[in-house]
Amino acid sequence: MDTSTRIKSSIETIHLYGFAKTLNQDKCSLRIMNMPTTSLQLVWFKRDLRLDDNPALHDAAQHGPVLPLFVVEPGFWSQPDASARHWQFCRDSLFDLQQALAEQGMPLLIGNTDIEPTLDTLLAFYGTFTLWSHEETGNDWTFQRDIRVSAWCRQHGITWQEQPQNGVVRRLRNRDHWASHWDRRMQAETLPAPHLQAPATWPTLPPLPERPAGTDFLPLRQQPGGRQAGLRCLDSFLAQRGRDYRFAMSSPNTAYAACSRLSPHLCWGTLSVREVYQRALAQLEHSTATGWTRSLRSFISRLYWHCHFMQKLEDQPALEWQPIHPLFAELDRHPDAEILARWSSGHTGWPFVDACMRALQARGWINFRMRAMLTSVASYHLWLPWQDSGQVLARYFIDYEPGIHWSQIQMQSGTTGINAIRVYNPLKQGLDLDPDGRFIRRWVPELADAPLSALHEPRILKVDGYPAPMVDLNRAARSAKDKVAAIHHHPRFHELSRDVYRQLGSRKRASTSRKKRRPSRTGTANTDTHSTQLSLWD
Numbered sequence: 001m002d003t004s005t006r007i008k009s010s011i012e013t014i015h016l017y018g019f020a021k022t023l024n025q026d027k028c029s030l031r032i033m034n035m036p037t038t039s040l041q042l043v044w045f046k047r048d049l050r051l052d053d054n055p056a057l058h059d060a061a062q063h064g065p066v067l068p069l070f071v072v073e074p075g076f077w078s079q080p081d082a083s084a085r086h087w088q089f090c091r092d093s094l095f096d097l098q099q100a101l102a103e104q105g106m107p108l109l110i111g112n113t114d115i116e117p118t119l120d121t122l123l124a125f126y127g128t129f130t131l132w133s134h135e136e137t138g139n140d141w142t143f144q145r146d147i148r149v150s151a152w153c154r155q156h157g158i159t160w161q162e163q164p165q166n167g168v169v170r171r172l173r174n175r176d177h178w179a180s181h182w183d184r185r186m187q188a189e190t191l192p193a194p195h196l197q198a199p200a201t202w203p204t205l206p207p208l209p210e211r212p213a214g215t216d217f218l219p220l221r222q223q224p225g226g227r228q229a230g231l232r233c234l235d236s237f238l239a240q241r242g243r244d245y246r247f248a249m250s251s252p253n254t255a256y257a258a259c260s261r262l263s264p265h266l267c268w269g270t271l272s273v274r275e276v277y278q279r280a281l282a283q284l285e286h287s288t289a290t291g292w293t294r295s296l297r298s299f300i301s302r303l304y305w306h307c308h309f310m311q312k313l314e315d316q317p318a319l320e321w322q323p324i325h326p327l328f329a330e331l332d333r334h335p336d337a338e339i340l341a342r343w344s345s346g347h348t349g350w351p352f353v354d355a356c357m358r359a360l361q362a363r364g365w366i367n368f369r370m371r372a373m374l375t376s377v378a379s380y381h382l383w384l385p386w387q388d389s390g391q392v393l394a395r396y397f398i399d400y401e402p403g404i405h406w407s408q409i410q411m412q413s414g415t416t417g418i419n420a421i422r423v424y425n426p427l428k429q430g431l432d433l434d435p436d437g438r439f440i441r442r443w444v445p446e447l448a449d450a451p452l453s454a455l456h457e458p459r460i461l462k463v464d465g466y467p468a469p470m471v472d473l474n475r476a477a478r479s480a481k482d483k484v485a486a487i488h489h490h491p492r493f494h495e496l497s498r499d500v501y502r503q504l505g506s507r508k509r510a511s512t513s514r515k516k517r518r519p520s521r522t523g524t525a526n527t528d529t530h531s532t533q534l535s536l537w538d
């Protein structure tokens with residue numbers, strides 16, 4: 001809904017309730033509370049753990065008393081891609097949301113079973129309600145669950161209102177006009193936290209659990225969750241940390257501070273993409289320092305990518321397990337538990353790879369370039385199935401976002417058919433990004449006293465307790481490239497690639513201006529080196 005329609009609909013709602021538009025908020029709330037015919041608006045929070053700029057909550061509040069609900073679904077949390085670090089972030093965010101709601105005298109109902117029994121309980125209690133949520137682009141589990149919820153709603157005569165919450169467009173025909181949809185959504189006004197009215201009564205449900213039922217998750221303190229933490233993160237990035245973002249994002253020595261670190265907040269919706277975009281754009285419009293301008297432009301294009309990649313999963317849910325380009329199903333990558341275990345525990349014998357993996361394990365985050373390198377090593381040099389390595393990384397990343405994750409994993413594993421093949425040489429990456437070996441020594445303590453030259457040349461590195469390289473890098477890379485190239489020479493390769501591009505390929509870069517831009521003819525005209533990379537990638 002655009003802003004004018006939203007305002008119109010809220011005025012209609014007020015008229016429907018028989019209020020004069022000039023009534024102040026408190027009187028208005030009082031009238032809503034006393035209206036016996038107003039039915040309950042059940043707001044099911046999923047990946048939108050905030051009150052501000054939350055279209056589902058905002059619109060629900062226009063229709064009557066609101067009951068906020070979050071369900072800690074055991075089935076979801078026992079999926080192989082779920083982990084304690086995701087739960088910790090989610091739990092922090094729920095506490096924060098609970099507090100924000102409490103300030104308005106509102107509860108946050110927590111369900112600890114699957115959603116359908118929770119809905120059954122609420123239906124028995126209230127007789128009827130309208131269900132509100134955002135449109136979720138999640139993994140296959142949430143996709144199937146939403147299909148079931150939709151059937152449940154039909155069976156019980158319940159209306160389920162799902163609202164978009166980012167740039168992802170549901171039931172999109174093709175990608176041709178997607179960028180202008182994105183611009184429109186991002187440039188619409190953000191919505192204030194609504195004034196909420198609780199129902200007269202609600203059922204007692206258990207408090208927020210220590211851990212989801214059926215899991216053995218232990219608390220793992222890493223990046224804190226919650227909207228307040230998200231706002232602090234955004235403020236510090238825009239005030240200071242982001243100045244050198246464009247140049248400092250590539251090395252793990254600098255990226256932890258220079259990248260925004262907003263990804264888990266966008267993933268759990270403690271901040272909306274639109275509010276982050278608008279804050280960055282406002283800063284860009286007032287910024288004259290060249291460093292800042294370039295950094296902010298790069299950052300804004302990544303917010304566009306966020307939705308661009310999620311849109312791929314929205315349009316092709318099977319990409320979580322099936323190669324995007326069907327011919328890559330023929331590659332003979334096979335599972336190997338021992339190789340996977342050495343890669344995922346940081347014992348490959350390539351110091352820079354091991355340092356990145358161990359840093360990721362400890363912190364729950366690593367920068368884009370290193371994610372790409374870790375994936376490239378697993379998929380090319382170690383020839384592991386991308387589904388296996390992708391699942392390990394999904395559990396390690398606090399910011400695991402299925403749409404971005406699986407699209408990126410496939411891209412870095414060469415299975416999309418529309419992106420240039422990039423086989424990272426981890427020794428060169430180490431030399432370029434950690435020339436003095438600081439990062440390696442920090443995260444691979446066995447190598448603290450090893451000579452610098454050996455840190456970047458594992459063939460001459462001999463340290464007790466540290467393994468020799470798992471394979472010969474050059475030979476493994478060559479073999480992998482040959483196998484991928486053979487698929488590229490298949491007679492149907494280009495025809496099938498065109499289909500992939502039509503459905504999933506990017507047409508245009510992100511707008512960094514409030515003015516409407518004409519779509520570029522080539523769709524890739526961007527001077528930002530990282531964005532140029534994206535034009536290859538997507």
Ligand SMILES: Cc1cc2nc3c(=O)[nH]c(=O)nc-3n(C[C@H](O)[C@H](O)[C@H](O)COP(=O)(O)OP(=O)(O)OC[C@H]3O[C@@H](n4cnc5c(N)ncnc54)[C@H](O)[C@@H]3O)c2cc1C
Pocket residue numbers: 249259260261262263264266267299302303305306307309366367368369371372375397399400401402404405406408409412
């Ligand atoms: C193999 C692989 C897996 C990845 N898995 C995830 C994932 O599960 N969740 C996730 O959020 N990102 C993922 N990324 C993308 C990217 O690495 C992270 O978004 C980024 O590192 C998050 O840090 P930040 O918030 O500081 O990002 P910033 O650089 O500050 O960017 C701001 C925001 O833009 C978005 N963004 C940035 N880079 C990308 C990108 N390349 N593609 C799509 N969106 C982007 C993110 O939402 C990010 O929070 C993956 C990348 C690779 C190569």
